[in-house]
Amino acid sequence: MSKRNKSKKSDEEKINVREKLTENFLDLSLMNISTIPVDEIKTLKRATILDLSNNIISVINKDFTSLVQLTRLDLSRNRIRLISDDFGNLVNLRHLDLYNNQLERLPLSFGRLKKLKYLDLKNNPLNPAFAKIIGTCTDQRDCINAARKAIAFMADIEQQVIEERKKDREKREQEQKEQDEARQQQEPPVSKSTPGEKENASKKGKKKNNKSKMNVNGKEKTDDNGINVAVQGKKRKQNTRKVAEKAGKSSGKKNCWIVLPVIAAVLFLLFALYMEKVLEYYKMYIMNFINKINEEYGI
Template sequence: MSKNGDKVKVKDRVQDETCDLSLSELGEVPVKEIASFKRVTVLDLSSNRLTTLGRQFPILTRLVRLDLSKNQIRNLPEDFGLLENLRHLDLYNNCLEHLPLSFAQLRRLRYLDLKGNPLKPAWAKIVGPCSTLKDCQEAAKNCVSVCANLKPEFERERLAQASQEREQSADQMPGRGDGSNSAQANGAGPGAKKSTKPNNKKAKLKKLAEAAENDLTFKPVNAVGEGNGAKSVNQRINQRKKSTNSNSWLNMLQKVALSTLVTFLVLVVVNIVLIYMIMFKSPEISGKLLEYIPHQYQDWILTKTDLFRLRVTDWISEFRTPPEEH
């Protein structure tokens, strides 16, 4: 098949919400044709010859499930995070070494398979083995959180570099007139040297950006727990939250248990006092209470209460009489 996939008709590969373009020998992704089908949320591009996804790929913002396994993809687009609805991402057996920082925007991502990629050591530690479903779920969670932590630092460094460049350009502005005069006086030699400076500056900026990216990709090693055994800030915060939550639950349970015990004891004492007052001190109250009880239960209650009263009186009398009379 051709590199652009001219012989592959996307229309024939769309069924309901799924677009299956696997095993099509594609060298480029037909993004515009796929985007024309607004109902497509599942895209399968596995087992092709893709090396890049193209700049326009992030316009497929409706994708929920994306399969890019078994290709030769070396880099993902920098704005790959625009696929904010993505929940399942399969990048098995590609040529990826790192992930873009825009992964921080994929907050709905729940599955990420990066097995079979030559990842850098730092990213390999973050991603993990991806051998089971749980591993892939942890990989998605870790990658999104790490990119979210690294993105502000990268933005700060980029702004610092931009400010330094502005200061350097401002410092060099007054000397440009002298340089042009000296070039006119001494010939084209110095002018030719200065004409190469902008290109050198661009090359230096590229090198600085690449070095910053490499440094940033290796920083999460300490965050994951390697090195001196230090745990990441997120793990510490989660552990503190768990400990505080467990302590609060224990304290609340203790308070509830103590309050229920106190109320139970108070009710028992009140019931004993009421029974004693009604049966021995004011039997008229018990007679009035019996009027509200159905007739079929009154005789049973009277016999039980009489027996109870006799037993209590006998016990009290035995308790009060001295042992000699016994």
């Protein structure tokens, strides 16, 4: 740490804030302060007027906005370039002097300072459009008008920002909803059992488990559906036999269609052979008959 920074810190540590309080006026001007001693000031509930002018403050942090008892605040002739967005929490503030700093804009919550009656923003590199709206602060009347115009303008800006953020949020929520619906349509539906259905399913499960056990007399045994195992086995065998018989009949019919043509062919061959022998016999008989006629008539 440089000697200069050490000297600044030691100067701040030497400050006895309570000694600087006179009635309700706390004077911390011209004390080379770079960091506002918020914790010490907060304990002084009577301190409603605070003078921090002519120091080297560059940033008004969020913790400063807890000093809600302040009604008059002088931050002129510092190096302030940034004010916390929660500055609007100082709702009791009536007089604000920010003369000769390095501010380019005011915090968004500035429009909440409804009780503010005096505002001096001279010698700050403000946005030209904003500077033109609030006007100059050459006298008491100008500073009063500057306070009124600045509050109205910043309140409108904050409202617009809130509405834009709301629209963006609703748009994102709608897009998310559409994505979820599309994802649900792509996924297969999952059946959800009602309490009554769960209870019925539980009862059915118990009933099946009970039926699967031997009965009280120990004579019969049933399966999960309550059917006698022996009867079921008998029926299964009968069904198997019927299927086998049907298969046999079907196979016999198929074989019959194959055998019949073979038998017909054999019979035809036998018949042909028989007819050949018959024709040969009749041929011999005719020849003998002709020979006898020739012999008798001497032909």
